[in-house]
Amino acid sequence: MRHRTPVRTAFAAIVAIMIWCCLAVAAMAHASLTAVVPADGAVVGAPPRTLSLSFSEPVSPLVLRLVLPDGQAADLDRFVLRDRTLEITPPAALGSGTYVLTWRVISEDGHPVGGSTIFSIGAPSAAPPSADETADWSVRGAIWTARVVLYVGLFFGIGGVFAACWLTPSERGGPRGLSAAVVIAFLASALSVWLQGLDALGLPITSMLDPAVWRAGFATSFGMTVIVLPAAFLLALVAGRLASTPLARSLSVTALVAGGLALALSGHASTAAPQWLARPAVFLHAMTIAIWVGALLPLAWALRHDPAVGRAGLQRFSRLIPWAVAILVLAGGFLAVIQVHEPASLLTTAYGRVLLVKLGLLILLFGLVGVNRWILTKPVAEGEGNATRRLVRSIAVETLIVVTIFAVAATWRFTPPPRALAVAVAQPLSTHIHSDKAMAEVTITPAKAGLVVASAFILGPDFTPLDPKEVTFVFSNAEAGVEPMRRKAVLGDDGNWRAEALVIPLAGKWTMRINVLISDFELVRLEEVIDIKP
Amino acid sequence: MFKTTITTIAALALGAGSAFAHATLQLKEAPVGSSYRAIFQVPHGCEGKPTNVVRVQIPEGVIAVKPQPKAGWTLEKIKGAYAKSYDYYGTPTNEGVKEIIWSGGSLADDEYDEFVLRVYLTKDLKAGETLYFPVVQECPDGAAERWIEIPAEGQSADDLELPAPGVKLLETAGGH
Numbered sequence: 047m048r049h050r051t052p053v054r055t056a057f058a059a060i061v062a063i064m065i066w067c068c069l070a071v072a073a074m075a076h077a078s079l080t081a082v083v084p085a086d087g088a089v090v091g092a093p094p095r096t097l098s099l100s101f102s103e104p105v106s107p108l109v110l111r112l113v114l115p116d117g118q119a120a121d122l123d124r125f126v127l128r129d130r131t132l133e134i135t136p137p138a139a140l141g142s143g144t145y146v147l148t149w150r151v152i153s154e155d156g157h158p159v160g161g162s163t164i165f166s167i168g169a170p171s172a173a174p175p176s177a178d179e180t181a182d183w184s185v186r187g188a189i190w191t192a193r194v195v196l197y198v199g200l201f202f203g204i205g206g207v208f209a210a211c212w213l214t215p216s217e218r219g220g221p222r223g224l225s226a227a228v229v230i231a232f233l234a235s236a237l238s239v240w241l242q243g244l245d246a247l248g249l250p251i252t253s254m255l256d257p258a259v260w261r262a263g264f265a266t267s268f269g270m271t272v273i274v275l276p277a278a279f280l281l282a283l284v285a286g287r288l289a290s291t292p293l294a295r296s297l298s299v300t301a302l303v304a305g306g307l308a309l310a311l312s313g314h315a316s317t318a319a320p321q322w323l324a325r326p327a328v329f330l331h332a333m334t335i336a337i338w339v340g341a342l343l344p345l346a347w348a349l350r351h352d353p354a355v356g357r358a359g360l361q362r363f364s365r366l367i368p369w370a371v372a373i374l375v376l377a378g379g380f381l382a383v384i385q386v387h388e389p390a391s392l393l394t395t396a397y398g399r400v401l402l403v404k405l406g407l408l409i410l411l412f413g414l415v416g417v418n419r420w421i422l423t424k425p426v427a428e429g430e431g432n433a434t435r436r437l438v439r440s441i442a443v444e445t446l447i448v449v450t451i452f453a454v455a456a457t458w459r460f461t462p463p464p465r466a467l468a469v470a471v472a473q474p475l476s477t478h479i480h481s482d483k484a485m486a487e488v489t490i491t492p493a494k495a496g497l498v499v500a501s502a503f504i505l506g507p508d509f510t511p512l513d514p515k516e517v518t519f520v521f522s523n524a525e526a527g528v529e530p531m532r533r534k535a536v537l538g539d540d541g542n543w544r545a546e547a548l549v550i551p552l553a554g555k556w557t558m559r560i561n562v563l564i565s566d567f568e569l570v571r572l573e574e575v576i577d578i579k580p
Numbered sequence: 581m582f583k584t585t586i587t588t589i590a591a592l593a594l595g596a597g598s599a600f601a602h603a604t605l606q607l608k609e610a611p612v613g614s615s616y617r618a619i620f621q622v623p624h625g626c627e628g629k630p631t632n633v634v635r636v637q638i639p640e641g642v643i644a645v646k647p648q649p650k651a652g653w654t655l656e657k658i659k660g661a662y663a664k665s666y667d668y669y670g671t672p673t674n675e676g677v678k679e680i681i682w683s684g685g686s687l688a689d690d691e692y693d694e695f696v697l698r699v700y701l702t703k704d705l706k707a708g709e710t711l712y713f714p715v716v717q718e719c720p721d722g723a724a725e726r727w728i729e730i731p732a733e734g735q736s737a738d739d740l741e742l743p744a745p746g747v748k749l750l751e752t753a754g755g756h
């Protein structure tokens with residue numbers, strides 16, 4: 047037996063005791079979050095004075111960060127550890143919006159734990175403005191001008207030819223300038239294709255001879271409009287030339303119908319649902335505008351240069367116009383309702399505000415029309431000289447207001463109606479994640495930052511049905527420094543596991559993990575990187 | 581004596597729970613073809629809540645499972661068929677305990693306890709591999725901690741968030 051010294055024995059005993067101590071300490075847990083103030087998903091009225099994170103044991107923080115509504119991350123370095131709670135002082139002057147409190151702490155055994163919770167001050171962040179500021183204003187200005195010219199050519203030009211043929215057929219000709227308007231509009235419609243192509247491709251005003259731009263312009267639904275519209279203009283020109291013959295009359299009608307059809311073929315209003323009502327509504331709206339507005343210039347001309355014809359025309363006009371206006375208002379009202387889903391959108395969206403301006407101008411116009419109809423028309427019929435001049439002047443003012451309305455309506459080319467906004471916003475993101483134990487069909491609606499609904503349909507590896515016990519969504523964004531946020535999903539009647547009230551605070555690439563608990567003892571994790579739009 | 585001391589210290593050090601955060605097995609190595617005392621260390625509850633139920637799933641190749649009763653806990657042994665017939669000291673066994681449940685107790689989050697099973701590791705298990713016992717802790721309000729992830733090929737238990745307690749299998753100990 048070896049010779050034992052007391053020192054060696056003592057040394058061995060001390061080492062053994064030390065190891066025992068380590069064992070005792072090692073039996074401690076890693077920390078888990080027991081409470082958060084403000085609570086996950088809460089909406090608080092005022093900025094909180096402290097943010098607190100409570101854990102199951104004392105921790106020391108590695109990372110404490112607050113992601114602000116604009117996407118910037120602020121490091122939180124003012125905190126106090128009181129027993130098992132970290133009390134953090136948030137940055138001063140927090141505005142309203144959705145914040146992410148993201149944390150990474152280390153428990154006493156050295157095991158790091160991380161997570162994120164969300165809270166909102168005031169109200170959850172609304173969608174940031176769409177990144178449309180890159181639009182080229184010279185192209186936009188040109189598109190708008192072309193559109194106004196088109197409207198003038200269609201309503202005053204084609205409508206004018208129609209009125210000249212049907213309401214005030216005169217041996218002395220008709221208002222000059224109608225043909226000119228039609229010709230200019232014809233050219234403008236050709237130019238519109240090119241401008242539309244520039245807008246579609248996002249190019250500045252470049253060479254007109256670039257075929258790619260023309261092709262892009264034709265490829266849009268506007269392409270149909272610019273095929274029919276010039277045809278309508280040509281017919282109107284011919285009708286204008288033939289003046290007062292039966293052929294001219296039928297041609298003018300055809301031109302009018304074609305013009306209305308051209309407008310119904312493209313644009314926001316025509317594509318609204320239900321289309322079988324929307325397109326005819328646009329068609330009727332356009333036709334009645336043309337009939338009404340088109341009559342203004344021929345009537346004014348006739349009243350000055352051929353009073354007998356003028357008076358007869360005025361009579362016919364007065365009888366016809368209530369019907370036309372009634373249809374116009376009905377069709378226009380219907381379109382306004384289906385485009386602007388809720389009255390609040392009238393003030394909050396650009397489309398709504400344009401509509402309000404147009405309605406304001408229309409009220410003014412109708413007022414003037416009323417004056418014409420009930421005050422000025424009768425004296426003209428009775429042959430009073432001054433009355434004619436007054437009526438002509440009134441018609442001139444009407445014309446001006448109408449052109450202003452065209453200018454306002456042309457801006458709709460650039461504002462998507464609330465209906466279309468709602469559709470764009472609700473575009474979901476769908477993806478399929480596969481592993482050898484399970485797979486998931488996942489949908490995030492909408493695929494943009496803010497309040498989303500995550501939904502997953504879980505299947506076995508070979509499309510066999512799977513009935514998991516629990517499904518949890520976990521979202522994290524390492525780039526933005528957001529630790530994993532967990533949301534438990536609930537099984538709906540349609541077999542989809544849905545996690546509502548989930549807020550993805552920032553745009554960017556997020557790591558989405560779906561934890562599928564197949565049985566009490568089997569867990570499958572499916573992971574994918576998804577792209578969340580702003 | 582020094583050699584014995586060092587071996588004891590080494591055994592203790594090896595036996596120490598190195599995965600401090602999780603439910604683990606105290607004895608991390610065991611030879612196949614002999615009985616093994618599986619000591620499940622439960623260091624904490626579920627997110628601060630106390631543990632009320634501890635469930636252990638018996639993996640394939642482990643037979644003759646005898647749980648140690650615990651004061652204040654109800655013991656349940658769930659039997660089922662084994663995948664094949666095993667030889668237990670000459671007696672063929674093809675069914676036995678597949679799951680053990682200790683329930684009705686309350687182990688607070690800041691308390692520690694051990695749940696013990698005595699099992700036989702059959703020779704059909706491969707020495708050199710790690711045998712995993714999935715453990716589920718159930719707490720009030722449906723909360724649960726599930727130590728049920730088994731590392732895939734090329735993965736180590738350290739990569740997993742919820743690793744199952746494992747024991748490294750050794751060659752059959754000579755002469756018993």
